Each structure stands twice: as C-alpha cells, then as structure tokens.
Amino acid sequence: MGYSPLYKKQAILSSLLLFVSVCSSVHAIDLIELNDRELSNVNGQALMSLGYIAPNDSVNKMQGQGVGFYKLGIEAELELNANIKKLQLGCGGVNGAGGCDIDIDNLSLSGVADTREGRVSSSAKLTNPFLEFAIKNPNAASTREIVGLRLSAEKALGMLTTGTENSVTPNGINSLSGYMKIKDTTGTGYTAGRNMTYADTKQSIDGNVKTSFLFIPITLGFKSTDYNLALDSAKADIFINGTTISGRRLSSAKLDGYANINQLNFGGQLGASLNITGGLLTLQKQVTGNITGLKANITIEENLGFIHKIPLDNPFSLSLQSQNVWWPGAAETAQKGWWMAFEDTIDIGSVVPSKKIDITNDVLKQVVGPISTYITNNPVACELFDCIGGSGLAVGNVNLPNTSVNFPLKDLQLATQDFAPNCYGSLKFC
Template identity: 65%
Template structure:
C-alpha cells in the first residue's frame, strides 16, 4: 500500500471514530442523568467567565473624558491572583516626554508581599490582587481611519498586601528617588520631642521686655534687656497631621500639614535687666531667672523627602499606567499626567508621625516666641525682692501663652519611627 492510500485510510478511521463518539454522547449523557437544555432553559442559567471585556464609550456618563472623543476598552480577569515579588530597580520613563534628566518613576528595592512585620511572615505570604485587568484609552474608537491608542493601564480592583520601598529606615533617604503618580495619606497623630538649646540676643536680635514687682508689689518697674542667656530644656509635643494628597510628576518630596501642642518648656539662666524705677532712675540688675513656658501651639509645615516613606499597607485599587497625554482613567481620583503614572486610590495609613530624632527649635521660631513672652511679662509681672533680684534668683514661674496665635513651625525630612519594616528575605539580607 502506497503512502497516499495509507494516509487516506488513517483519515477515514479518524472520521469514523469521531462520528461514533459524537453519536454516543447523547446516550452517554442520558445514562448519567444529563439532558439537553432549550434556549429558554439556558436563559435561566447563570455563570461567570474567567475573562471579561467591557467598553466605556466617549459619551457615557461615567466617562470623565467626555467631549474629547476618548473611549476605554477593559480586559479583565474575574479572579484573585497572589504575588510575592522583589524588584531591585524600578525605572520607568527615563528621559522622554517629561524631560531628558531623571525618570518618571525611580524606586530602589521594591517589595510586594502579604501584610507582615517579620521576615518569615513576608517571605511566606503573598499580596492578593482582586480582578486584575488591562485597560486601553482609545481616541476616536469608532473610526478605523483615525483610531489612536493614547494610553495603557495595568490595574486591579483591589490590592491587599504590604508594599515596601528601600532597604532600611535610617537617617538617609532611600527607596523612592522620584515618583509620578497619586496617593492619599490618612490623617494621623504622633509625638515628638524638641532639642534642648540656648536662647541669646544673637539668636533673636530681639530685646526681652516686661515688668517686675518690687517691694511687695508696691512698684512694678519696667525692664529691658539685650543681655540674656536662657537654657531651654527639651519638651514633648503632640502632633496632629492632616490627610494629604500627594500627586504630581517626578516628585521627590511631599508637603504635610498639621498642628502641634507643645508641652512645658523649662528654662533657666542669666538676665542683665535695666529696671526703670520711678524716682530712683535706672537700676542695672543681674538676675538669675528660672521658670517655664506653657500653652504654645504650632502650625506644622513638613517637607518630607519621599525617601523616608518605606512602608505602605495596601487595601486599595492600584494601577500603573502610561499615557501620551493627561488621561482621567475610569474610577481614578485624579487624571494621570503624561508619561508613566503610579496610582494608589483610597487613603493609606502611614502610621504615627513619630520622629526617630528630636526636632530642633530654630532661631526663626524663637523670634516668634519672644514677643509673646514680652506681652505676658508686661501683663503678668513676676514678684521679686531686692535680694532675689540681686542674685538670690528670680522665679518667673509659669509663662502661660495659651490663647496666643500658633507658631509657624516648618520641619524638613523627618525619619519616622513607624516606617521601619522587615525585609522580604530570609537570613540577614536587607534585600534579595
């Protein structure tokens, strides 16, 4: 038998076998309790596909790009994916449309795992991506001649896990070098301490003025001094940080705002006072003064390098997109700028804003405090005998500044105690 006849015979056998199989299916189904469904019965059957495709037309009311002729095609997976990943260097959009220097996204040592604060917990857990999808932004979607792809987005309806950035929480920023994207931090609280320091005329270039009660309060002469040296002790401060929106292209820092209630600041030191006593003229007295300042509040303006943000617990919609122009993706809080864009929707809890180190009180802050002290000492003069004023020590007591206007307290680059994290590695490696 030649090869041609042999192949024909094999094909005939396959066709015959297939026919026997197909004709046997109904009897097999009937034997096992299965039966055919008509169209009406099929309409009552519900199921869920693994993949789904949806389209948002340019004129749809849910389309935030109405009037620009842009539609959105979304290919989604109706499933949950689990992922544990380390990325040594994530660089996207370097050079290009947003400038030759720098990258849209530049992050060192990025890890995505399940939520855990231990090495074994992170290595042994996965982040969960619910309903991941790919989405395209198409201009003129109904015209084959002018149709144009403007953007691509990789996203998920929700990501549950822990995202860490950098290799350690230290006094040196690391992790995020530049970021293009959007995220919103939730309001939080914290506690800080101020660094002890001295206060002298050279620090403020301002006189301390007030009145002192003498002779059992019979007289209250005024005084002025440009010669003082007061030691300000450390104090605690309760911090209240506002919710903040961090959004922009190639950002390296974020601005946080809030308020602070500053605890008692004890002070002590020397004041060379020139008292203007009625009928006696001016008296130069060296006073060893002590007391405390209470009731200070402050408006905080924190400029925070993003390299101090290391730990982001996620339970949010999450996306990474690339677009040739500003695109307001469906479900997004803000429009994504052109280039690469990382968006974390909903609020993120970054933990308590508790600085690892004490906060310095600058000369500019002291210049705001001195006028408040002067007003208080004029309205509430401390009592002093001649002996006390001549060297035995003047207890100024409590300078209560409650009700005075808040200080303007700028802060820069805080290392945050609550941003420490466990690496996604076994052993002693910081990153693997």
C-alpha cells in the first residue's frame, strides 16, 4: 500500500514540529555545562557487551582450527534460587544410546547457607552472565557453522546441592559430562576392629624371643601358623590429593592419597613352634602388643552420588557442542555433547567416612611380613620359664615406619556432605 506525496509532506512536517518541540523542552531545562575535570568524574556503563575472538587471535586456544567466539554479556548481577527435580541433557544423541550426558536428580541452587531458612531466603549470585557462540569459519558466509553454545557467568557464588540426603545409598548425580577439580583435603577415619587368623592371610608369623640361661643370652626362633589376633579399632589421619574429574558420562571418580594409621592394639592367641636345643616345642601364648608407624596408600573409587554439596565461588558454565571445543578462559576442552564445567578448584570438605572402614584380608596379607621381619630383628624379651612355660607374651611395640599397605576403598559415605534442603518445612525436595 502506497502513500500520496501530500501525506508524506504532512508526516515530515509533523516530525519536524515534534523535534523542535523536544528541543525547546530540553532548552527549557537549562542544561549545565561541564568542564573537562567534571566530565572525568562522570561514569557510565552499558547494560550489554559484545565481544569477539578471531580464529587466529593469540588468546584463542583453538588457533589453526578455524573457530572464532562471539560473546554476548550482561553487565549485571543476576540472583537465582531454583530447584530442578530432574535434569537430563544429551540422552541418547551424539554420545550414544543408553545414557545421558548429564543426569542429576533433585538439583538445587541457592545462596551459601547450611539451614533450610537460610537457603530458601537466599539466592545464588551470577556476576556478568553471558551467552557465547563457537563459530567455525566465521569469515565465510557459505561455510559458517555454529559448533557450540555456552551459558556461563564470570563468577558464580552460591550453594549447589544434588540428591535428597547424604545416605549410604548414592543419590543425586547419576552421570556427569564435564570438568571438576577437587581441592586437596584431609580427614579422619577409623578402622573397624576384626580378628586376624592364618586362614585369612595364609602366612606364618615368624620371629625371635630373647632370654637367658645361667646368665648366658639365648635367642629362640618361633614360627606360628596357629594364631587368632584381635585387632582393635584405630584412628587414621587421611590426606587426599587434589584430583581432576573430567570426561563424558562419568558415574564415579577416582581419588588417591595416604593415611597415617595411629597405634593399632592387638591381643589374642598365638600357637607357635619354638626352636630349642634338641628339637621343637609347641606353645600356646596369650599375646598383647601394638603396631605403630603403619601407613596406607589409599585409592577411593567414589560414586558421584555420594557428592551432594558443591560450594560455588568460581566461573561455572553449561555448554553444548557438536565437536570438542576449548572455550575462552576454560581450563580444559569441553567434549562433544553437553558439558558442565566448574572452572576453579572446589572444596568438598573433609573426607570423613561416616562409618568405620573395614580391613580386608588383602590388607592383612601385606602386614604379616613386616611384623615377622620386625620381631625377627627385634626379639621379644622374656624370662626363660615365661618364654617356655608361661601363658602370656607381651610383644610390646611393633614399629613399622617404613611400611605402607595398599588400601583400596569404595563408595564412602562422607560425613561432611550433609546439607539442608532448599525447602521450608520438612520436605526433602520441593
């Protein structure tokens, strides 16, 4: 539909009259002239910002691959409190059927708080949130292609929790594709008491006892395949190395470190063949003693469903890419599919097993040899008639400062992963 020349002239005239009217109104406000010093004190900031990193830019970690990055950011702080009953992304898709790139039950995001009231009345703070595109061949209209999309913020401050409770059953994170760096941490655990027998280790306990006869020193050797020693519970100081969790559709993480096992008391029956001049003498002894200096090389296969509480004070992002993309500022390449990344080190709190740690037969087998070596090199002292005829034998302290045993652990419920629901009342999730 067209317009007549007369109508166009009237429209132009109306616009001019409006412009003159606005100018007159502005003049009536009496604008104030500012000098250079006064102008320098005036600050302004755009609500939105645009950025571009070219494929060959020095800060582009994908140089030579023809990928550039366009970033649209909001210069503001966004506050968010949210509960998501089921977060599933990338189920099937490019990474194959039968699983999801990200599968998390009962995800909650709130401000940093340890109480219900504190969580529901607070919000996570996202500073300068942005949307970023990874464009392949950005300078060629005919082959230009979007290969990635990222939602992120320059900084996220809040509390992210998963699952409904910290229990002996894993819940929350079912699978995770992404990057997470766990901080070095320490903790305290306790071994569970148990008995150690020859049937458990299939190894004899060998050693020496030293005594004297008519003031003549005598060393007698013994060998026992008949023992039943009760090992008491012992405290263990745990040191876990920082580790990086990275990969697609992960359901568990491997942690490693070591533990210093405090004094481990033992007592019980030991039947031994005692070497004496002219033959062997079989004895039954009630022995007592303790083991000190023992270390454990710890490996933990930890189901991600036991990690429930993640304090956020770092850049955080969620992205989708059709190929591996190394986003600007990211610590590692985001792999194909959906990807959740926590860029800075995360403190998951002390590693404190919520129940005592069982000592397996495999661990016991590693201890028998060092015990035998120590008692052989450091004979147990006793009176001759006590050694031969007495019912008790005080072994004393068996110090093993250079002995480390491999101590594999699996799926520890962590005492410090308790969290308050992001709900009023008594609901576990809302």
